[in-house]
Amino acid sequence: MRLRSTPPSDIKPDEITPKSLYLDRRRFIESAAAAIVIGRTEKNSFSTTDDITERKAATTYNNFYEFGSDKEDPSQLAHTLKTDPWTVVIDGLVAKPLTLSVEDLVKPEILEERIYRLRCVEGWSMVIPWLGFPLKDILARVEPTGNARFVSFTTLLDPEHMPGQRRSVLEWPYREGLRLDEAMHPLTLLAVGMYGDVLPNQDGAPIRLVVPWKYGFKSIKSIVRISLVETQPPISWNLSAPTEYGFYSNVNPEVDHPRWSQATERRIGHFLRRKTQVFNGYAEEVSGLYTGMDLRVNF
Numbered sequence: 001m002r003l004r005s006t007p008p009s010d011i012k013p014d015e016i017t018p019k020s021l022y023l024d025r026r027r028f029i030e031s032a033a034a035a036i037v038i039g040r041t042e043k044n045s046f047s048t049t050d051d052i053t054e055r056k057a058a059t060t061y062n063n064f065y066e067f068g069s070d071k072e073d074p075s076q077l078a079h080t081l082k083t084d085p086w087t088v089v090i091d092g093l094v095a096k097p098l099t100l101s102v103e104d105l106v107k108p109e110i111l112e113e114r115i116y117r118l119r120c121v122e123g124w125s126m127v128i129p130w131l132g133f134p135l136k137d138i139l140a141r142v143e144p145t146g147n148a149r150f151v152s153f154t155t156l157l158d159p160e161h162m163p164g165q166r167r168s169v170l171e172w173p174y175r176e177g178l179r180l181d182e183a184m185h186p187l188t189l190l191a192v193g194m195y196g197d198v199l200p201n202q203d204g205a206p207i208r209l210v211v212p213w214k215y216g217f218k219s220i221k222s223i224v225r226i227s228l229v230e231t232q233p234p235i236s237w238n239l240s241a242p243t244e245y246g247f248y249s250n251v252n253p254e255v256d257h258p259r260w261s262q263a264t265e266r267r268i269g270h271f272l273r274r275k276t277q278v279f280n281g282y283a284e285e286v287s288g289l290y291t292g293m294d295l296r297v298n299f
């Protein structure tokens with residue numbers, strides 16, 4: 001799937017900000033971030049108080065297979081990603097589909113800072129201050145219809161500027177999915193910034209998902225489409241290795257990856273390994289979503 005250059009017929013042209021009216025994304029996110037930092041006397045209830053990972057680690061040790069599979073590839077190669085202009089299509093089983101530029105999606109007043117733990121399925125973790133807004137806010141705007149049960153997310157397909165897409169490491173474009181109630185959970189964030197700045201390309205500019213209780217691969221980067229669907233959507237890592245990466249992928253110290261244990265993790269910047277927490281430490285908030293489900297079967 002490619003970026004639409006023209007709006008679909010169901011979107012009135014005046015719903016899309018003309019290019020001349022684009023806010024300067026960086027200036028606007030920085031000023032929103034500054035306001036947040038001034039107003040941040042205590043961490044909001046969704047943020048962890050764990051020590052924040054150094055920005056340098058979070059921006060040079062990345063997984064973004066569109067730019068290669070080594071950790072340092074994305075920070076070295078992702079400058080070729082074209083993020084401006086950028087539109088996100090929100091469609092599928094909704095009453096009011098939308099095609100919005102990032103500037104239309106992100107109003108300064110809705111941005112908030114969330115300090116979340118990110119636990120990668122490979123066994124490392126970081127603590128990152130994201131700037132974003134709950135996904136549920138944008139889903140409410142499009143009004144999912146009664147038969148919408150899942151949300152499917154798609155990354156940009158652009159092999160010209162994403163060299164990793166020229167190799168078949170994964171099925172491109174990268175795709176992810178959530179059950180609708182997971183997507184509507186207040187912890188589920190669409191992030192446009194981190195560390196008080198716009199997202200660097202290697203971290204998923206201009207807009208990415210962050211689902212803190214799931215393994216990091218669920219947090220899809222550089223999103224161009226969000227579709228409401230009826231059945232569980234295919235997701236890239238599950239398509240490539242179904243026995244290793246499940247649809248749910250909730251962080252779970254008791255369910256090992258077939259090739260390694262998930263009982264402990266290495267927090268980047270720390271020496272000793274630590275115990276993995278069930279749901280990455282967010283059990284109080286999210287375990288109710290899985291009542292009655294066998295999380296070994298639905299891994």
Ligand code: MTE
Pocket residue numbers: 058061062063064065066118119120121155174202203204215216217218219220221222
């Ligand atoms: N999104 C896309 N489009 N492509 C990817 O390769 N990697 C995932 C996720 N989102 C990935 C992606 C994985 S495995 C992880 S751990 C996180 O991004 C890493 O996010 P970070 O590099 O910002 O820490």
